[in-house]
Amino acid sequence: MTQGPSSIEQAGGGRPLPPLARAARTGTRNRAPAGGGKTAYLFLAPYLVLFTVFVAFPAVYGLWVSFHSWDLLLPNKPWVGLGNYRTLLDPGTATGGDFWQSMKATAIFTVFAVPLLVVLPLGVALILNQKFRGRNFFRAVYFAPYVLGVAVIGVLWTLLLDPNIGVVNYYLEKVGAPENIAWTTSLPWAWIALVGVTVWWTLGYNAVIYLAGLQDIPRELYEAAKVDAASRWGRFRHVTLPGLRPVLVFVITITILASANMFGQAWLITGGAPGNETRTAIMFIAQEGLQNFRLGTAAAMSFVLAFFLMLVSLVTFFFFRERRSS
Amino acid sequence: MSEGLPFERRLSRRRLVVTAAGAGAGLLLAGCGGSSAEEATGGGGGDTGGGGGDAGKTYTGPNVQLQFWNGFTGGDGPFMRDMVSQFNSEHQNIDVKMVVQQWGDYYQKVPTAVASGRGPDVGVMHVDTLATNAARNVIVPLDDLASSLQLEQSDFAETIWNAGMYKDQRYGIPLDMHPLGFYYNTAHLEKAGVSEVPMTREAHDEALEKLKAAGFDQPFWQSSTWPAHLMFMSLLWQFGGELYNEDSTEATWNSDAGVQALEWMVNLVKEGYSPKNVANDADYIAFKNEKNSFHWDGIWQTQDLAKTSVPWAVAPLPQIGDQKAAWAGSHNLVIMRQRSADENKLQAAKVFLNWISEHSLEWAKAGQVPARNSVRESEEFKALEHQSTLAEQIDYVKFPPAVPGIGDAQAEMEQAVNRAVLMKQTPKQALDQAASKAKQLLAENQKKYGA
Numbered sequence A: 001m002t003q004g005p006s007s008i009e010q011a012g013g014g015r016p017l018p019p020l021a022r023a024a025r026t027g028t029r030n031r032a033p034a035g036g037g038k039t040a041y042l043f044l045a046p047y048l049v050l051f052t053v054f055v056a057f058p059a060v061y062g063l064w065v066s067f068h069s070w071d072l073l074l075p076n077k078p079w080v081g082l083g084n085y086r087t088l089l090d091p092g093t094a095t096g097g098d099f100w101q102s103m104k105a106t107a108i109f110t111v112f113a114v115p116l117l118v119v120l121p122l123g124v125a126l127i128l129n130q131k132f133r134g135r136n137f138f139r140a141v142y143f144a145p146y147v148l149g150v151a152v153i154g155v156l157w158t159l160l161l162d163p164n165i166g167v168v169n170y171y172l173e174k175v176g177a178p179e180n181i182a183w184t185t186s187l188p189w190a191w192i193a194l195v196g197v198t199v200w201w202t203l204g205y206n207a208v209i210y211l212a213g214l215q216d217i218p219r220e221l222y223e224a225a226k227v228d229a230a231s232r233w234g235r236f237r238h239v240t241l242p243g244l245r246p247v248l249v250f251v252i253t254i255t256i257l258a259s260a261n262m263f264g265q266a267w268l269i270t271g272g273a274p275g276n277e278t279r280t281a282i283m284f285i286a287q288e289g290l291q292n293f294r295l296g297t298a299a300a301m302s303f304v305l306a307f308f309l310m311l312v313s314l315v316t317f318f319f320f321r322e323r324r325s326s
Numbered sequence B: 001m002s003e004g005l006p007f008e009r010r011l012s013r014r015r016l017v018v019t020a021a022g023a024g025a026g027l028l029l030a031g032c033g034g035s036s037a038e039e040a041t042g043g044g045g046g047d048t049g050g051g052g053g054d055a056g057k058t059y060t061g062p063n064v065q066l067q068f069w070n071g072f073t074g075g076d077g078p079f080m081r082d083m084v085s086q087f088n089s090e091h092q093n094i095d096v097k098m099v100v101q102q103w104g105d106y107y108q109k110v111p112t113a114v115a116s117g118r119g120p121d122v123g124v125m126h127v128d129t130l131a132t133n134a135a136r137n138v139i140v141p142l143d144d145l146a147s148s149l150q151l152e153q154s155d156f157a158e159t160i161w162n163a164g165m166y167k168d169q170r171y172g173i174p175l176d177m178h179p180l181g182f183y184y185n186t187a188h189l190e191k192a193g194v195s196e197v198p199m200t201r202e203a204h205d206e207a208l209e210k211l212k213a214a215g216f217d218q219p220f221w222q223s224s225t226w227p228a229h230l231m232f233m234s235l236l237w238q239f240g241g242e243l244y245n246e247d248s249t250e251a252t253w254n255s256d257a258g259v260q261a262l263e264w265m266v267n268l269v270k271e272g273y274s275p276k277n278v279a280n281d282a283d284y285i286a287f288k289n290e291k292n293s294f295h296w297d298g299i300w301q302t303q304d305l306a307k308t309s310v311p312w313a314v315a316p317l318p319q320i321g322d323q324k325a326a327w328a329g330s331h332n333l334v335i336m337r338q339r340s341a342d343e344n345k346l347q348a349a350k351v352f353l354n355w356i357s358e359h360s361l362e363w364a365k366a367g368q369v370p371a372r373n374s375v376r377e378s379e380e381f382k383a384l385e386h387q388s389t390l391a392e393q394i395d396y397v398k399f400p401p402a403v404p405g406i407g408d409a410q411a412e413m414e415q416a417v418n419r420a421v422l423m424k425q426t427p428k429q430a431l432d433q434a435a436s437k438a439k440q441l442l443a444e445n446q447k448k449y450g451a
Helices: A004-012 A020-027 A038-065 A084-090 A095-127 A135-147 A151-158 A167-174 A189-216 A219-229 A233-259 A263-268 A279-293 A295-325 B013-033 B035-042 B077-090 B103-115 B127-135 B143-148 B158-161 B187-194 B201-213 B228-238 B257-269 B282-288 B299-307 B343-358 B360-364 B385-395 B406-423 B427-449
Strands: B065-069 B094-100 B122-124 B176-185 B293-300 B311-315 B326-330 B332-335
Touching: A004 A020, A038 A295, A084 A095, A095 A135, A095 A189, A095 A233, A095 A279, A095 B427, A135 A189, A135 B360, A151 A167, A151 A189, A151 B065, A151 B282, A189 B077, A219 B343, A233 A295, A233 B013, A233 B427, A279 A295, A279 B103, A295 B065, B013 B201, B013 B326, B065 B103, B065 B311, B065 B343, B077 B094, B077 B343, B077 B360, B094 B343, B122 B127, B127 B332, B143 B343, B176 B228, B176 B299, B187 B201, B187 B299, B228 B293, B228 B326, B257 B406, B257 B427, B282 B293, B282 B332, B311 B385, B332 B343, B343 B360, B406 B427
Parallel strands: B065 B094, B065 B122
Antiparallel strands: B122 B332, B176 B293, B176 B311, B176 B326
16 A cells, blocks of 8 residues: 555546545656556456456356347257347237336336335334334334345235235225235236335335435534524425435435346236236246246347346436436 | 146245255255266266166166256155165165255256256156257157166056157156146035035036035135146146147137136136135135135145145046046156266166156155056055045046147246136137237247257
8 A cells, every 4th residue: 555645546536536635646646656556456356357257247148148049958059130139129929028018017116116115214214213212123123024035025925915815805804995805916906015015025125224324414414404493394305315315326226226126026926917917027037038948038138128227227317416416 | 846837836835844844955965965076087988887788677887876856845755755765775886866956946957957067867857848858958868768678658558658758759757647636625515415526517516506505605716826727728628629739839729618618717706606816825725724615736735635634535627528638747757968978877877767667656655646557556556545536537637748848838828827717808818819929939939949
């Protein structure tokens, strides 16, 4: 770390340096960094190796696969060029039609799950950030479902939500709800069930991140706001929310990506029923690639899905950037 | 979990527990196996020394270890494990290691393991997956084994024996068959005054009415998921239909026979004999809780029901259509392709397959009907009440055709049944739609695997 400033500069990329660093830098101007910057790459190397082996290479290989009719075990893996993509873009074909149906399912789930998973955990975090007896107990309670695996919550809710023999309907009927609501076999109930289960399951995770964000907001800001006679709402609106902005962007982005990758809940609870209405994109990709051994089309689908996810991420990114400059 | 289709995803607490236990055992075994080292030293030039010439009867070569993979995660697992231990104790120079995993995982893992040269030596596959695995070079032909053991059709039920063929070569030695059966609650029938198990459509309708009159409001829960498609196939065949045309280029389940079959199932819901929206084992759970009087399910459930206090019995499927027919699955013993052939292992594998096949009476006790006539006709087998009852169907059981990738098309049919039973579409609509999709998939597969 003797050539500290230059390393910082390397690692920092194009970011404006803080005043102190800038001052230090003036002394080292025009001097070539001693290690030629190799140190930085050395430190980056372990991650870079993992990234290359497990992310970059598979992605490129996947792209290559998507241009073929690919079955791992068949000696003949004919090149089909953009054929797989053409099939997908034609909803008239069996595969294309099913694929867009699964993309629609993913979209429906994401649109309903994300707002709930962004807003509800914030509320929970605000409450859990208060001082009250048993606070740690409740923090644990809200986080608890998240530690369960998807297989566990899937089986659990499959039984609880069963239209005919489930406990949920049993109690709902006691309080006068309509009989035998088809939570797992009909729309829109299946979506309500899947979104509900997912919110119950992953709410704690987002809440913990919010909680950490809330505890990072300086107390003095709240005190200053109080001195200025800001109401509760005012303090939330003008202190808490701006303070949480980076956390919020993070939560929204990962929640969108996680929702778009939803698989286990639908696989276990609805099995895609009715028909294939709740079969999500990832579920269909897995079936196509791992059960039907059509890795070419499955890879092509993954790239189409990835393309859409990049679009959505870009939109989120720009949405929040705009807000910052205004 | 010895159901007939690979990607079944039935869930019940019991099975999950058993599965978890099985997976644990599998891990342990995999840990002790050390197959990779074995493979590296064992293979070599594949010299034929020491193999002992009489393929499949005895093995006199050096000590070998065989990896035996299967998906017997349910009550059937311990039976197979006992058979393997007995085999090991009778054969000092062959050490068989059994590794169990869920069928769904198994059918995904085995091909990959075989492709990377770390596959098992022997395994079990369902009859409707043989063609796919043969076409994908996962398993090897066994014609020489069959002929050297003088295994012949005459000792096997014809349908079962012929189903092990793909492109005129034999890929599987049938071990058993597991047909669909008609489970009923004996106490309910008695209370409703039904003295004989209804075996015809008329008797069946009448029995349902009587059950209803006796206070069993919903006597026949019609599932929209597993095993609804097994019921549909059985009924389709009963009404004289076929799943596919002669060369399997088109799905024909949307024929009149198919529509009649599916309508019969949907009518159970429409007429109130079944609740709506039955899914995920609710029908079976209801049967076990004596809320459901009739239930069609596989022979494998006999083992599970035997542990309950439910007054139950099982009969062959009633004849609803014009002829008798029933869906069945069949476990076949297979030998996996190896990167480098090891004659010793191959010979030992054949001895093992032959031994298991000959001892299939033991296996029958796990809730199966043995494929071998000699075993099926033995007094010991006849003493197994439920198994021998369901074995009566052996002359008219049917399987999906031996076509690579047929599971892709079958999945469409499964969805059609689901849609119809949930009353999202009429039987005709659902079956037509599925048939047209299946036609495309069949064409794609024919191109892929080479017709």
